[in-house]
Amino acid sequence: MGAAANRAVTLRDVARLAGVSVATASKALNGQPQVRAETRARVVKAAEQLSFSPNTLAQGLITQRSGTVGLLTSDLEGRFSIPILMGAEDAFGSDQTSVFLCDARGDAIREKHHLRALLSRRVDGLIVVGARPDTRPSLGRDLPVPVIYAYAPSDDPADLSLVTDNVGGGRLAVDHLLRCGRRRIAHITGDPGYGAAQDRARGALDRLAEEGLSLAGGEVWFGMWSEAWGRGATRMLLDRCPDVDAIFAGSDEIARGVLDVLHEERIDVPRQVAVIGFDNWQVLAANARPPLTTVDLNLEQLGRTAAQRLSAAMDGTLSSGVETLPVRLLTRESTAPLR
Amino acid sequence: MGAAANRAVTLRDVARLAGVSVATASKALNGQPQVRAETRARVVKAAEQLSFSPNTLAQGLITQRSGTVGLLTSDLEGRFSIPILMGAEDAFGSDQTSVFLCDARGDAIREKHHLRALLSRRVDGLIVVGARPDTRPSLGRDLPVPVIYAYAPSDDPADLSLVTDNVGGGRLAVDHLLRCGRRRIAHITGDPGYGAAQDRARGALDRLAEEGLSLAGGEVWFGMWSEAWGRGATRMLLDRCPDVDAIFAGSDEIARGVLDVLHEERIDVPRQVAVIGFDNWQVLAANARPPLTTVDLNLEQLGRTAAQRLSAAMDGTLSSGVETLPVRLLTRESTAPLR
DNA sequence: TCGGTCGCCGAAAAGGTTTTCAGAAACGTA
């Protein structure tokens, strides 16, 4: 008798073996009170003996709860979805709730398609993860199940969205650099069309303003989310503003480009110039030379919170609006106090 | 009437609206022949009007097919699982089959746990994705559903495993370098405890032997799967063997380290030294300077094949053994003909 | 007009579980 030879072993089989009716067997297994201890023991033993596991489909049919949720993503690489999924799995408890992962690949009609499929599977709730941290179209108000938007907020304020605190992250980064004694701080970041780029920049500027400082290089260097832009921008920056003593990069990819050029120019990091990234994309940040201080998005926490909010919503307590979750600083070696 | 206001709209509602019995409604919707065209039209219209979508749980209960499969992974980053998932989704057709993604996080008891949950959800099949391309313990022979092992093969030859062709990949890489006119080829790779490292090296050596060549630097440089090792090994290599004209890196991470040091030493890539990676990990390979020629694992194809084999197995045609799927060369700018 | 065919429809069972409610058994009390 191996791991799970439960081909078609049903509650009836258990009941028969225990010498009771299915009704009693059900109650015994589910801890209902109206069954004698001795009977319950007999049933439990029979169930184990047959390695019975209840048919969740049938359970779902009757209880009107499938014990599943859908995770609808558009994030090809799984870079955001996976940590969020893990967090959610964690919070739900994997024996209670399983999750369907569907990737719409940025395609609206594929999304509709998946949505239909998920609904016909009677998921108890939905988590929608966007590909980029900008407003995305709502799935609509008349869905039969609650929906939580994670990472990318919904454009409908009646929905509940969970986002990372990009403004706070920008503040955090600059604050850290200030604490390291840096004063001539530049900011190189990605596509200005991204809300995240704007928010992170704003946080940085705010914090600088509090110290009466402004950005080295005069303004934010917007460009693209790529190493190549990080390199190009750094070259221009060094040209225009050779006395810069810290660079806040809007993403770890950009930071890698920044480090690359600094290294090429034989500029010591963090001695001469401190560098900080954003996202904590492990493979990039931890492998950088030197390992990159960065702002961690806390995505697992985001996933856990999403799961909690969804559970609450399934129990009727649904909220709305945009909830901003804190990010956190992860210090490695690319930043250090001056001297 | 919005996207899907299908709270509890059942086939009975449709039937009532169309003025037929549920039996007829079912047949009409499922394209059964014994229903008049006019009647069918009426039913279809009613279904649309109510935006009816059949309860997959109930369907599964009766047809004994849930239309779901489980994807059991141990790959924290989703780096392998996600492309495989996408391929599988593709091949199944997302309206037919949805997939449960479960991450065991390398923990055997968590895996058992997920397995139980998936079986009680009556998945029609299982795809097991390992974290590294080495043999992993079988789930056992007495499971009620077919299982396909992807990426990491099962240790039981009675199971069907799908793996990438690492030996072939090694050959491919070296072959490409030879075609570029390189003769003094070195191989820097990761942990020798990984089958993948051994296989890739073997492929490379085989191909070299065919030309009567041996490895520059004398032997394979085994170490770790990290940029840091790539850098360290390259420094030693240049020291020992300054006339090397090509480096085959066992992974893109290692290749990044290699490129880094070559760049630092002002050695032109690909003019003086060609570099080739392995894995086609997009963010690393495409952003490298210069963009990295690499061996693509074809993971989506692996996923598609897994889905096909699983479908076949669900229809009773199950096979066993290890099936090796081809990888392919992806040429970017880090390799080029000499001259 | 009548018997036979054929095309279309509906009643009912099945699938595995939970839950309600009625009934049986055991016990105490008068």
Place this chain on the structure above:
DNA sequence: TACGTTTCTGAAAACCTTTTCGGCGACCGA
């Protein structure tokens, strides 16, 4: 002994769909 309580058990309905099979009406040929 008769009756009321309490405690436990089981029959049956419900969840929603699919499928089998019997039946009804219409049409055809005689």
